Amino acid sequence: MTAMLAVENIVQQYPGVRALKGVSLSLDTGRVLALVGENGAGKSTLIRILAGIEQPVEGSLRLRGESLRLTNSAESQAAGISVVSQEFRLVPELSIADNIMLGHELTSGGVVRARNTRNRVQELLSTLGLDLNPDRLVSSLTTGDQQMVEIARALSRDFDVLIMDEPTAALNRAEIGRLHGIVRRLAAQGKAIMYVSHHLDEVFDLCDEVAVLRDGILVHRSETSELDEQALVEHMLGRKPQTFERAVDAAAAGNDPRLVVDGLRVGGFDEPFSLSVGAGEIVGLAGLVGSGRGELTRALFGDRAALAGRISIDGVPVQVRSVAAAISAGIYMLSEDRKSEGILPHLDVTENTMVSRDPKSVSGWRRLVPSRRSERAVFERLRGELSIRVPHGGQLIGNLSGGNQQKVLLGRALQSGCRVLLLNEPTRGVDVGAKLEIYQLIRRLAAQGVAVIVSSSDAPELAAISDRCLVYLAGRQTAELAGPDITEDNIVGASVGQVAVGGTHG
Amino acid sequence: MTTTSAITEPEATRTAPTSSVTSTILSFLSHQYLVVVVAVAFIVVGLIKPSFFGAGNVQNILFETAFVGIAACGMVLLITAGLLDLSVAGVIAVSAIAVGMVLPYTNIGLAILLAVVIGAILGLLNGLLVTYVKIAPFIATLGTLYLFLGASFIWTGGNVVTVTSSNFRALTTDSIGFLPYPFLTLIVLALLTYSLLYRTSFGRTLRAMGSNQRAAELAGMRVNQSKVVVFMVAGACFALAGVFMAGRLSSAEANMATGIEMGVIAAVVVGGTSLRGGRGTVFGTVIGAMLFAVLSKSLNMLGVSSYWQYIVTGAVLVIAVAVGARRRSAAEVRGAG
Incomplete structure (x- = not known):
C-alpha cells in the first residue's frame, strides 16, 4: 500500500541551525500518527514544510505516490493538506463564519453568499459541539x-491529510474529549492524520502510531501499543528521565504566612477570595475556565482592579493599585501567555532578565545607566543556576524554545527580588525535559523562602508540585487539598463541583 | 568572522558574538550597504559633474543632512518605542520663530535654550495626548502639527521673522574645515542618541515597549512616563533642527519646514528601523538622512527636472526599504515557534 503522504530525506536549515537532518516519514490513510519530541526537535519545521510555508533544502514530498512540490500554503491546501497550527491564524476583527471560510469563501460572482456560509459554518460548529453564533x-x-474555531477552519476545507499541531493546548477536558471523538471519526472516514502533542496521555489515548523526533532526526517509529509512557519519554530525551519527587516538607506549612489575602473582591465574581500562603510554601490554584483563578492572580499583581479586600505581606498591609506598586511590594507574576505578555522579542536574553531588576540591588546612577559587565555576570550566573540553554547572553529570546523562554522569565522574576511569586500555567508549551527542570526551580525558589502560587489547568502538575491546592469553581473555593489528598482525581473532581474525598470544604 | 559567512553558511555552527563589541560591529556591517550606496552615488555624480565635489556643494549636502538628521535622532527614539510624531514641521516653526523673536533681547545661548525648552514643551503636549488621552500617535501629532503651524502663522501674522544677529548666524553656519557646525552637532547628537537607546534603562524601556508593550507593562517598566519623556526628547531634537535652519535661512517663518516630517521618517526607515518598533539603528538613520541629501543635490546638479526628482526619490525610498527588509529577514533566525 502506498502511503497517503510521505516525506523523504527532508533536510531543512536555518542560519546556524540544522533543523531537520534527513527525516523520512509516511502517513497512512485511516491512521492517526502522533508526532512527538521536545521543543526544538524539528516538529514545527516539518509541519511548516508540509503546510507549504517553508521549502526544504533537500528531500521530497510524495502524495499518493506522486511527487509533490509546495511553494506556498495555498498549494498545500489545494493538494488536500489541512493544518491546524499551534498559533492562531485568526483575524480578530472578523466573525467566526468569515474566519472559518477565509480564503475559500462561498461566493457567486464575487459576492459572498452569506446565508449559505452561515449554514455551512453552523453545521461545522455543531459537529464540533460548539454552541456559538x-x-x-x-x-x-x-x-x-x-x-x-481554528480547528473548524481546518475542517471546513476538502482534505485528505490533517495535521494538528498541539490542538488541545488551550482546551478544557470536555472539549478535548469532543475533539478526540472527531479525530477518530475522521480517521475512520479514511483521512490520514498527524497529531502533535506534548501530552503523552493523548498520544496513548488517541493515536495508532507514534513517531519521535529528536534534534532533527527521526529516532523512533512504532505502533503506540508497543510502547509505554516511560519508553516514549526515553526516546524523546535520549536518556532516562529525571524523576521529580514531591518534597514532603511539613515545615513549610508551619511557617508564618507570608501572603495573606482577605476578602478580595474581583469584578465578575460574587464571592470574595481569601487565602494565605506561607513562606516557602507552594500553593496550587486549580479550576476550569471561569473559575477566577487567573483573575485572582492578576488582581494580586495590580493588573486588574480589586474592588475591595486586604492584602498583606509579612503582616504589612500593601496596596497594589498598579503592576509597579505590586512589584515594589514584593509581588511578581508571570503570565500564562508568554508570547504576548512575557517575552520582549527584540531584546536579548540578558536584557530580558534585567527588565524587572530590583532597584535596591543596584546602586545610584547604575539604575539609570546599567553596567553591562555586571549584567552579563548576573546572567551567566542565572544561566548556570536555571540551566538556560543559550549559546550566549546576546541571543534574542524569540529564538528559544518555550521551556528556555520560561526559564529566562523565571530569571526575570528572581531578579525582581520578589517575596511572593504568582505563576500562571508555568509549563504551558514546555516539553517534558524542561518541565521537570522548571518544577525543580519552583521548588528551589520556595526553599529560599518565596511564597509561590501556581495557577494551572494541568492537574498532574499541581499534584506534583503543590504543598496545598485550592480548587475553584466559578469564583468559589470548592476544596482545599493538602498533602496526600492532592491527587489528580481530587483536583478534577473538585473543579467540576464534586466535594473531594478527604478534602475539607472551603 | 564576517556577517556574510554567518548568513550564507548555515552549516557553520551557531555564530556566537562573544562580546558586545562584535555584535555592534555586526549590526554596523549589516547596514553597510547603504553607506556604499551613498558613496557610489556621490562619486558617480562627481565624475559626471566635477563641480559636485566643490566645497560649497559638499557643505550644502552636509547642512541638509544635519537638519533632517538632527530631527531624525528624535524620531528614531520614537519609532523604536513604537510611536510616531508628525508635528516636526510645527515644532520647528514655533521654536525657530521664538529664536528669531527673542534674539534682539537676549544672548544666543539663552535663545537656543529657550527654543529647545519650547520644543520639549510641545513634545510634552504630544506625549500627554498620546499617553493619557490615548489618541493614536499618528492622529494626535497630525492634529498638533496643524495646531503648531496655525499658532506660528498667528504669532507672526504670516510674516517672515528675520534673524539679524550675525553672531547667531556664525554659530549656526560656520564650519571646522569643511564640516559645518550643524553637522558636527549631528554627530555628537547621534552618539548621545545611541547611548541613550542602548546603554540606559530609559532606552531599554523604549525598546521594550516598542517590542511588546504589554509585556513591558507587566514587567513593571514605567511605560506611560517613558512615552511622555521620549516625546519631550524628540521635541527638543526637532527644535534644535529648527535653530540651525533659522540660522541657515537667516529667518524663521511658519512654513519654513513644511513637509519635513516625511523626509525625517524616511531617513529613519531607510536606515533600517522598523516602523513596528522594538529596534532602532541610529547610525542607519544618519546615513539615511545623508542619502536623501546626496540624492536631491545630485539630481539638481544633473539637471533632472523637479517632476522626475519626485519619481527618483520615491523609487530610491521604496527600493532601499525593500532591500533592507529582505536582508533583515535573511539575517534573522526565525521567531518563536
Whole structure:
C-alpha cells in the first residue's frame, strides 16, 4: 500500500541551525500518527514544510505516490493538506463564519453568499459541539473557543491529510474529549492524520502510531501499543528521565504566612477570595475556565482592579493599585501567555532578565545607566543556576524554545527580588525535559523562602508540585487539598463541583 | 568572522558574538550597504559633474543632512518605542520663530535654550495626548502639527521673522574645515542618541515597549512616563533642527519646514528601523538622512527636472526599504515557534 503522504530525506536549515537532518516519514490513510519530541526537535519545521510555508533544502514530498512540490500554503491546501497550527491564524476583527471560510469563501460572482456560509459554518460548529453564533467576532471568544474555531477552519476545507499541531493546548477536558471523538471519526472516514502533542496521555489515548523526533532526526517509529509512557519519554530525551519527587516538607506549612489575602473582591465574581500562603510554601490554584483563578492572580499583581479586600505581606498591609506598586511590594507574576505578555522579542536574553531588576540591588546612577559587565555576570550566573540553554547572553529570546523562554522569565522574576511569586500555567508549551527542570526551580525558589502560587489547568502538575491546592469553581473555593489528598482525581473532581474525598470544604 | 559567512553558511555552527563589541560591529556591517550606496552615488555624480565635489556643494549636502538628521535622532527614539510624531514641521516653526523673536533681547545661548525648552514643551503636549488621552500617535501629532503651524502663522501674522544677529548666524553656519557646525552637532547628537537607546534603562524601556508593550507593562517598566519623556526628547531634537535652519535661512517663518516630517521618517526607515518598533539603528538613520541629501543635490546638479526628482526619490525610498527588509529577514533566525 502506498502511503497517503510521505516525506523523504527532508533536510531543512536555518542560519546556524540544522533543523531537520534527513527525516523520512509516511502517513497512512485511516491512521492517526502522533508526532512527538521536545521543543526544538524539528516538529514545527516539518509541519511548516508540509503546510507549504517553508521549502526544504533537500528531500521530497510524495502524495499518493506522486511527487509533490509546495511553494506556498495555498498549494498545500489545494493538494488536500489541512493544518491546524499551534498559533492562531485568526483575524480578530472578523466573525467566526468569515474566519472559518477565509480564503475559500462561498461566493457567486464575487459576492459572498452569506446565508449559505452561515449554514455551512453552523453545521461545522455543531459537529464540533460548539454552541456559538457564527456572526460573533472572533475577538470576543475565549482562547478555548478560538482554538475550536481554528480547528473548524481546518475542517471546513476538502482534505485528505490533517495535521494538528498541539490542538488541545488551550482546551478544557470536555472539549478535548469532543475533539478526540472527531479525530477518530475522521480517521475512520479514511483521512490520514498527524497529531502533535506534548501530552503523552493523548498520544496513548488517541493515536495508532507514534513517531519521535529528536534534534532533527527521526529516532523512533512504532505502533503506540508497543510502547509505554516511560519508553516514549526515553526516546524523546535520549536518556532516562529525571524523576521529580514531591518534597514532603511539613515545615513549610508551619511557617508564618507570608501572603495573606482577605476578602478580595474581583469584578465578575460574587464571592470574595481569601487565602494565605506561607513562606516557602507552594500553593496550587486549580479550576476550569471561569473559575477566577487567573483573575485572582492578576488582581494580586495590580493588573486588574480589586474592588475591595486586604492584602498583606509579612503582616504589612500593601496596596497594589498598579503592576509597579505590586512589584515594589514584593509581588511578581508571570503570565500564562508568554508570547504576548512575557517575552520582549527584540531584546536579548540578558536584557530580558534585567527588565524587572530590583532597584535596591543596584546602586545610584547604575539604575539609570546599567553596567553591562555586571549584567552579563548576573546572567551567566542565572544561566548556570536555571540551566538556560543559550549559546550566549546576546541571543534574542524569540529564538528559544518555550521551556528556555520560561526559564529566562523565571530569571526575570528572581531578579525582581520578589517575596511572593504568582505563576500562571508555568509549563504551558514546555516539553517534558524542561518541565521537570522548571518544577525543580519552583521548588528551589520556595526553599529560599518565596511564597509561590501556581495557577494551572494541568492537574498532574499541581499534584506534583503543590504543598496545598485550592480548587475553584466559578469564583468559589470548592476544596482545599493538602498533602496526600492532592491527587489528580481530587483536583478534577473538585473543579467540576464534586466535594473531594478527604478534602475539607472551603 | 564576517556577517556574510554567518548568513550564507548555515552549516557553520551557531555564530556566537562573544562580546558586545562584535555584535555592534555586526549590526554596523549589516547596514553597510547603504553607506556604499551613498558613496557610489556621490562619486558617480562627481565624475559626471566635477563641480559636485566643490566645497560649497559638499557643505550644502552636509547642512541638509544635519537638519533632517538632527530631527531624525528624535524620531528614531520614537519609532523604536513604537510611536510616531508628525508635528516636526510645527515644532520647528514655533521654536525657530521664538529664536528669531527673542534674539534682539537676549544672548544666543539663552535663545537656543529657550527654543529647545519650547520644543520639549510641545513634545510634552504630544506625549500627554498620546499617553493619557490615548489618541493614536499618528492622529494626535497630525492634529498638533496643524495646531503648531496655525499658532506660528498667528504669532507672526504670516510674516517672515528675520534673524539679524550675525553672531547667531556664525554659530549656526560656520564650519571646522569643511564640516559645518550643524553637522558636527549631528554627530555628537547621534552618539548621545545611541547611548541613550542602548546603554540606559530609559532606552531599554523604549525598546521594550516598542517590542511588546504589554509585556513591558507587566514587567513593571514605567511605560506611560517613558512615552511622555521620549516625546519631550524628540521635541527638543526637532527644535534644535529648527535653530540651525533659522540660522541657515537667516529667518524663521511658519512654513519654513513644511513637509519635513516625511523626509525625517524616511531617513529613519531607510536606515533600517522598523516602523513596528522594538529596534532602532541610529547610525542607519544618519546615513539615511545623508542619502536623501546626496540624492536631491545630485539630481539638481544633473539637471533632472523637479517632476522626475519626485519619481527618483520615491523609487530610491521604496527600493532601499525593500532591500533592507529582505536582508533583515535573511539575517534573522526565525521567531518563536
